[in-house]
Amino acid sequence: MKLPTLFIRICFGIIFIVSGFLKLIDLKSFSLAVKDFNLVPDVLILPIVYILPSIEICFGFFIIFKYKYYFSLVSISILLYIFCAAIILKLLNHEELLCGCFGNYFDNKISSFTLYRNILFILICYYLIIYENLSKSNRPILYFNNILKSVKIPTFYSFIAFFIIIEMSLFIQNRELKMQINELTKNELILNKGDHAIPFSYYGKNNFISDIHFTTPHTLIFIFFTSCVSCINNLKIWNEVYLEYKSDDINILGITTDSLKKLNLLKKNTQVLFPSYSSDDSTFIKIYKTQFVPQTLLINSSGIIEKSYIGTLNLYQLYSLKKRLNFIDREEL
Numbered sequence: 001m002k003l004p005t006l007f008i009r010i011c012f013g014i015i016f017i018v019s020g021f022l023k024l025i026d027l028k029s030f031s032l033a034v035k036d037f038n039l040v041p042d043v044l045i046l047p048i049v050y051i052l053p054s055i056e057i058c059f060g061f062f063i064i065f066k067y068k069y070y071f072s073l074v075s076i077s078i079l080l081y082i083f084c085a086a087i088i089l090k091l092l093n094h095e096e097l098l099c100g101c102f103g104n105y106f107d108n109k110i111s112s113f114t115l116y117r118n119i120l121f122i123l124i125c126y127y128l129i130i131y132e133n134l135s136k137s138n139r140p141i142l143y144f145n146n147i148l149k150s151v152k153i154p155t156f157y158s159f160i161a162f163f164i165i166i167e168m169s170l171f172i173q174n175r176e177l178k179m180q181i182n183e184l185t186k187n188e189l190i191l192n193k194g195d196h197a198i199p200f201s202y203y204g205k206n207n208f209i210s211d212i213h214f215t216t217p218h219t220l221i222f223i224f225f226t227s228c229v230s231c232i233n234n235l236k237i238w239n240e241v242y243l244e245y246k247s248d249d250i251n252i253l254g255i256t257t258d259s260l261k262k263l264n265l266l267k268k269n270t271q272v273l274f275p276s277y278s279s280d281d282s283t284f285i286k287i288y289k290t291q292f293v294p295q296t297l298l299i300n301s302s303g304i305i306e307k308s309y310i311g312t313l314n315l316y317q318l319y320s321l322k323k324r325l326n327f328i329d330r331e332e333l
Helices: 002-024 027-037 042-065 069-092 112-135 140-184 229-245 260-269 282-287 315-332
Strands: 101-104 200-203 209-212 218-224 250-256 276-278 295-300 305-310
Touching: 002 027, 002 042, 002 101, 002 112, 027 042, 042 069, 069 112, 069 140, 200 276, 200 282, 218 229, 229 250, 229 315, 260 276, 295 315, 305 315
Parallel strands: 218 250, 250 276
Antiparallel strands: 200 209, 218 295, 295 305
């Protein structure tokens, strides 16, 4: 068992040395990855960007040369539990994020594979801890007790770290939600029925910039983020509305401020039946308050908003929207 364990230990240490080194040589990409996870306050991002890769490199060498061996393995296992907590939270929210595990040199987004890989690394930590303790014992009858003692401390502290990161994430999300609710309660910050909609530009077919000026009798706009859970839940309703009411008199389209790459990824993984485009028009972002999504806006040819909904459409809102669209259909006959 000595040679296989030696091989595992050296490879395991090299993985963390390489991981830390690749992060350090591209700190900008790593900082963006940390920021995208949105699990820590902005003030902590810069310290994390510098400290985490350095820790990974140091512990990688410590594991290879068995210096502060137990402490290094316990610390690495705690880090891996934290990574698992972050990945689980983002997978549950259906967010498309780059892992950042090996800097920007592997353009891999978080997935179930990322989670399973970290769990495997945790098991390797436990294996190395247990093997080290059992190799020092000459009494087989105490093997089971030694195993329990070996994993008790890393498991205890790892679970504490796991739940702390989840609590921090929930706290940050709750704070942001309260801020959004406060913003939404101010009527001047959102477009409502009777407000004037401003023309804007978006990236149309073949990435050409197109403009929308509400030249059709009515325009129905769905505003969304590709990583927004409520927006994704709303897609089925929007698809239903599009299939039922698309016509020459009602221009139906979706607009996101996310990049075309993210939009195309959403279209690939999710059913989006209505035409959807990306817009980085500053006027659109400012006037339409795109930080509040999903939005469903019905606009007439004069640019006046007739219907305005924020959030996932409930049955009453869907009925109200369809009632207005049915009336429009009768008007055009």
